[in-house]
Amino acid sequence: xxxxxxxxxxxxxxxxxxxxxxxxxxxxxxxxxxxxxxxxxxxxxxxxxxxxxxxxxxxxxxxxxxxxxxxxxxxxxxxxxxxxxxxxxxxxxxxxxxxxxxxxxxxxxxxxxxx
Numbered sequence: 001x002x003x004x005x006x007x008x009x010x011x012x013x014x015x016x017x018x019x020x021x022x023x024x025x026x027x028x029x030x031x032x033x034x035x036x037x038x039x040x041x042x043x044x045x046x047x048x049x050x051x052x053x054x055x056x057x058x059x060x061x062x063x064x065x066x067x068x069x070x071x072x073x074x075x076x077x078x079x080x081x082x083x084x085x086x087x088x089x090x091x092x093x094x095x096x097x098x099x100x101x102x103x104x105x106x107x108x109x110x111x112x113x114x115x
């Protein structure tokens with residue numbers, strides 16, 4: 001099973017930017033469909049962006065135009081560039097395959113948007 005380690009979260013003011021990284025281990029990364037998920041306090045985990053092995057991309061309506069997902073298959077890394085951050089983007093962000101694999105959930109990285 002792939003192991004996934006997220007990083008890059010932090011505290012940022014509204015309107016600010018952050019870039020999240022997800023480092024994967026194991027084989028076959030380049031063919032996996034990957035996604036960034038987030039879970040705000042008291043809410044269900046949701047998929048916010050995904051990228052297929054063929055680099056087809058989709059976004060949740062709540063982040064479209066502000067977030068950009070990308071991947072580097074040689075480095076086995078998936079990125080999430082987050083711009084124009086809003087208070088409601090505050091959450092723990094996780095990466096996983098799409099659909100998610102239960103055993104591949106990592107610790108996530110906390111993103112807090114606050115003034």
